[in-house]
Amino acid sequence: MEQEFLQAEKEAENKSDYEKAGFYQKQSESLRHERVLDLLSRYCVIPKYGFPVDVVELQVYREGRPDNRYDLSRDLRVAISEYAPDSEVIVDGKKYTSKYVTLPKIKGFTRHYFCTCPNCRKVNVHLSEGTDRLCKYCGEPIGSLNWEYYIEPAEGFKTGITKESTRMKPKRSYAGEVFYLGGGQKDEAAAVFGEMITAESSSNDRLLVMNKSRFYICPRCGYAEIIKGNIPGLRMEQEHKNFRQYNCENETLQPVRLGHSFETDVARLIIPLLRSQEREDYAKALSFLYAFLEGFSMAAGIERKDIDGVLELNLEKGSYDVLIYDNVPGGAGHVKRLIDEEIMRKALESARSKVLQNCCDENTSCYNCLRNYYNQSKHSLLRRGYAREIIDLLAPVRPAASRSDTGI
Ligand SMILES: [Zn+2]
Ligand SMILES: [Zn+2]
Ligand SMILES: [Zn+2]
Numbered sequence: 001m002e003q004e005f006l007q008a009e010k011e012a013e014n015k016s017d018y019e020k021a022g023f024y025q026k027q028s029e030s031l032r033h034e035r036v037l038d039l040l041s042r043y044c045v046i047p048k049y050g051f052p053v054d055v056v057e058l059q060v061y062r063e064g065r066p067d068n069r070y071d072l073s074r075d076l077r078v079a080i081s082e083y084a085p086d087s088e089v090i091v092d093g094k095k096y097t098s099k100y101v102t103l104p105k106i107k108g109f110t111r112h113y114f115c116t117c118p119n120c121r122k123v124n125v126h127l128s129e130g131t132d133r134l135c136k137y138c139g140e141p142i143g144s145l146n147w148e149y150y151i152e153p154a155e156g157f158k159t160g161i162t163k164e165s166t167r168m169k170p171k172r173s174y175a176g177e178v179f180y181l182g183g184g185q186k187d188e189a190a191a192v193f194g195e196m197i198t199a200e201s202s203s204n205d206r207l208l209v210m211n212k213s214r215f216y217i218c219p220r221c222g223y224a225e226i227i228k229g230n231i232p233g234l235r236m237e238q239e240h241k242n243f244r245q246y247n248c249e250n251e252t253l254q255p256v257r258l259g260h261s262f263e264t265d266v267a268r269l270i271i272p273l274l275r276s277q278e279r280e281d282y283a284k285a286l287s288f289l290y291a292f293l294e295g296f297s298m299a300a301g302i303e304r305k306d307i308d309g310v311l312e313l314n315l316e317k318g319s320y321d322v323l324i325y326d327n328v329p330g331g332a333g334h335v336k337r338l339i340d341e342e343i344m345r346k347a348l349e350s351a352r353s354k355v356l357q358n359c360c361d362e363n364t365s366c367y368n369c370l371r372n373y374y375n376q377s378k379h380s381l382l383r384r385g386y387a388r389e390i391i392d393l394l395a396p397v398r399p400a401a402s403r404s405d406t407g408i
Helices: 002-014 018-042 076-082 279-300 334-339 341-355 373-381 384-394 400-404
Strands: 055-059 073-075 088-091 094-101 112-116 123-126 148-151 157-159 177-182 185-193 197-210 215-217 224-226 252-275 307-314 319-326
Touching: 002 018, 055 076, 073 076, 076 197, 076 252, 094 224, 112 252, 123 177, 177 307, 185 334, 185 341, 197 334, 224 252, 252 279, 252 334, 252 384, 279 307, 279 319, 279 334, 279 341, 279 373, 279 384, 319 334, 334 341, 341 384
Parallel strands: 055 157, 148 252
Antiparallel strands: 055 073, 088 094, 094 157, 112 123, 112 148, 177 197, 185 197, 197 252, 215 224, 215 252, 252 319, 307 319
């Protein structure tokens, strides 16, 4: 990664773009600082698993002063949505609005530039913009695309002034969108289930969770507001107060996304049956994904919130791969159990029983079958019937006749 900066810095220098060269130099310094923490945890000075290094706080401020009576801390992957600027939380019956991203004490935020490849739809993340860049997954040119950047708000957030309203229900943004970045070590073992599913697993694989909204942020004090509508301008001029409630000297806000990338264990299920040709195919694959997560959680006795999943386009097979990952810091090895034939069979059976309930109309879904708080943004796509159809194809129910063989 640092190599990339040095190159970008040199390139800018060669073009006599000293402003840009200086920027990349600053970027690489702040990255080095971030990395110290990362290294400490990697070499077990701070154990990553079980010790929440990615936990951030929403610091409550009252009239410009920190109020330390509450400890509002959350894992960063949840916080980038629930504590994002303009989100509200209720503490002790009182509503607070997050308004500031806490700036790193030493250097500014590292910018993580990203774009989605139009060919393979995977997200490419780099530490610099590159005009002659190729997609690292499929090789298509992506340099001329519109690159945005995200920052990791690893220092947390602060509340601002909450507008009085009679509405007590807090405004919240949806759970963040998750992208698979890869780069992990594949395990040797892989398993094939009835030629319908190939499962493989990996460790230290990287995922990125990003808040769906864009924000304008003040690089001086961290003041931020959500951007309504989809296309942000390059900057916005706005007078505002800093978190101590004094006027901020800076009035130019910049558009950013909020993201957090993390390492965990991943199981990839290659299922050619999950076609990716028609529009409804995505809803089908997604319905299967959430049914499978329920089934796997029940069958293996894993808490549902400790695992999650995401779909990835498989260009070669014209289908969706189902990626199941450990949703605990550093990974806990849960998903590796899917390499076991017995667990896979049980997971599919439990998923089937979940979608066979008569909880809702088959052309929709409910909180008893596929829906939960964290997949809210996908609710309209989830259909219990779709999931059942796919499970029946992957794991056909044995015909009743074979049961009578056993003498029942
Ligand atoms: Zn690509
Ligand atoms: Zn400011
Ligand atoms: Zn239901």
